[in-house]
Amino acid sequence: MSANGFQRSARLQARLHEIVPGGAHTYARASDQYPEHMTPVLERGSGAHVWDVDGNRFVEYGMGLRAVTLGHGYEPVLAAVRDAMSNGVNFTRPTALELAAAEDFLTGVPGADMVKFAKNGSDATTAAVKLARAATGRAKVAICADQPFFSVDDWFIGTAGMNAGIPEATRELTVSFRYNDLGSLRELFDIHNGQIACVVLEAASALREPEPGFLEGVRELCDREGSVLVFDEMITGFRWSAGGAQQVYGVRPDLSCWGKAMGNGFPIAALAGKRELMELGGLRTDAARVFLLSTTHGPETASLAAFRAVVRAYRETDPVGVMERQGAVLADAVNELSRELGTFPAVSVIGRPSCLVFTTADAEGRPSQAYRTLFLQELLRHGVLGQSFVISAAHTDADVEHTVTAVRAALEVYAKALDAGTVDGLLDGRPVAPALRSHAAPRRLPDR
Known part of the structure; x- marks a missing residue:
C-alpha cells in the first residue's frame, strides 16, 4: 500500500x-x-x-x-541464469549455448529459417529495415500509423513527436498506412511505385485484431510489389503465443523482430526470417554484405540461458x-x-x-x-x-x-x-503527458 x-x-x-x-x-x-x-x-x-x-x-x-x-524473480529462470553465469558470461567465440538457444527459437517459430540475437528491439527492427533495403535496392519504409512505436532509430523516430536532430531527408523516407485498411497500403505502393523496401507492422495490437483477410492481403501486396514484409513481434511474442502473432494468425512474414518477454525481463531481442534475407549479413553470400547485428553483448550467456528457461516454461506450463x-x-x-x-x-x-x-x-x-x-x-x-x-x-x-x-x-x-466536470480539487499536481512530445514541460492544470 x-x-x-x-x-x-x-x-x-x-x-x-x-x-x-x-x-x-x-x-x-x-x-x-x-x-x-x-x-x-x-x-x-x-x-x-x-x-x-x-x-x-x-x-x-x-x-x-x-x-x-x-x-x-521467477525461480526457474533465475536458476538457469545462475548456472550459466557460473561458467562465464562473455567469450571471444560462439558458445554451444548460442546454438541451443537458436534451435529453441526456430523450433518455436517454424516460419523462420535463421535467427540472430541482440539486446533491444530497436536494433532488431532497424536491422530488418537495413536487410530489406539491401535486398530490394529501395529506400522507403512503410509503417503502420496506428501503432505507436517501432524503433529509437532515425527511420522511425523521425516520424514521432520527438524528431529533433533527425534530418528532414531521413524523415521523408518513411511513409505510413492505416491498420486494417488495405486500400491505404495499396495507395502508398501506387504513390511510391517501386520505392518501398519494406512494410513494417504489428500483426495485432492490444486494441485491434486483424480483420479477416487483412494480413493475408498485406502479404499478397508485398509479394506483388517486391517488398519485404516485417512483423514486429515485440509485444505479441510470448503474449499472443510463444510463436507470436504469426503463429496465431497463420501469416508468415519475411522477417520478424522479437524482444521484451523473451527473457522474462533479461535483456534479449532477436531478428528472425527467411534464409535468403538473413544470409545477406552472413558469410555465405555473393551479394554486398550487410553489417548485421554485430554486438559484444548479444550472445552473453545470462540472457540466452534466461530465454531457454522461458521457452521451457512455455512448453511445460501455459x-x-x-x-x-x-x-x-x-x-x-x-x-x-x-x-x-x-x-x-x-x-x-x-x-x-x-x-x-x-x-x-x-x-x-x-x-x-x-x-x-x-x-x-x-x-x-x-x-x-x-x-x-x-x-x-x-x-x-x-x-x-x-x-x-x-x-x-x-x-x-x-x-x-x-x-x-473537472478534476480540480481531486487531482494533486499536473496531468501526465504523452511520452513522445516535442517539448519537455507538460501542461499544468489552469490555476483557480
Whole structure:
C-alpha cells in the first residue's frame, strides 16, 4: 500500500533528474508518466508485486513494459541464469549455448529459417529495415500509423513527436498506412511505385485484431510489389503465443523482430526470417554484405540461458492461458464496476486479455490526460501500480481481487470528477503527458 508516502522516492527521483536525462532510462518509465507527487522508485519485486524505497507494496501491471510474463524473480529462470553465469558470461567465440538457444527459437517459430540475437528491439527492427533495403535496392519504409512505436532509430523516430536532430531527408523516407485498411497500403505502393523496401507492422495490437483477410492481403501486396514484409513481434511474442502473432494468425512474414518477454525481463531481442534475407549479413553470400547485428553483448550467456528457461516454461506450463483467463476476469470485473458506479464508458478495460489497457475520458467522452492521472493517482493510493492492466501469469486470484477493490475506490473518486466536470480539487499536481512530445514541460492544470 502507499500508506508510507513517497518521500524517499521523491528525493531519489529528484536526484535522478540531476544525473540521468529525463530521470529514467526509458521515456515510458519517466516521472511525467505518473502523478506529480506519486512517482515510486522501486527496490525489488516478486511475482506480480513490487516494493518501492518507501516500503510501499503494489500489485504491478505493465510488468516491465510487457517484458515480464512469468513474474518477477521467477525461480526457474533465475536458476538457469545462475548456472550459466557460473561458467562465464562473455567469450571471444560462439558458445554451444548460442546454438541451443537458436534451435529453441526456430523450433518455436517454424516460419523462420535463421535467427540472430541482440539486446533491444530497436536494433532488431532497424536491422530488418537495413536487410530489406539491401535486398530490394529501395529506400522507403512503410509503417503502420496506428501503432505507436517501432524503433529509437532515425527511420522511425523521425516520424514521432520527438524528431529533433533527425534530418528532414531521413524523415521523408518513411511513409505510413492505416491498420486494417488495405486500400491505404495499396495507395502508398501506387504513390511510391517501386520505392518501398519494406512494410513494417504489428500483426495485432492490444486494441485491434486483424480483420479477416487483412494480413493475408498485406502479404499478397508485398509479394506483388517486391517488398519485404516485417512483423514486429515485440509485444505479441510470448503474449499472443510463444510463436507470436504469426503463429496465431497463420501469416508468415519475411522477417520478424522479437524482444521484451523473451527473457522474462533479461535483456534479449532477436531478428528472425527467411534464409535468403538473413544470409545477406552472413558469410555465405555473393551479394554486398550487410553489417548485421554485430554486438559484444548479444550472445552473453545470462540472457540466452534466461530465454531457454522461458521457452521451457512455455512448453511445460501455459502462461498465455493463465494471462488470458486472469485478464478476462479482471476486465469483466472492472467494466461491471464502472457500469455500477456510473463511470462507464469513460473508464473501461479493453483489448486482448493478456494485454489489457484502460480508457480514461472526461464527462464529454473525450480522452483526457487529467482524468487518466486522477485514475492512476487513486490506484496508487490503494496499492496498484501500472499505466495499463497488462497482466502476467504470476497474477493470482488474490492479486486480481485486490486490484478490483482498488478500482472501486478509484472509480468512486472518478465519478465525483465526472459529476463536477473537472478534476480540480481531486487531482494533486499536473496531468501526465504523452511520452513522445516535442517539448519537455507538460501542461499544468489552469490555476483557480
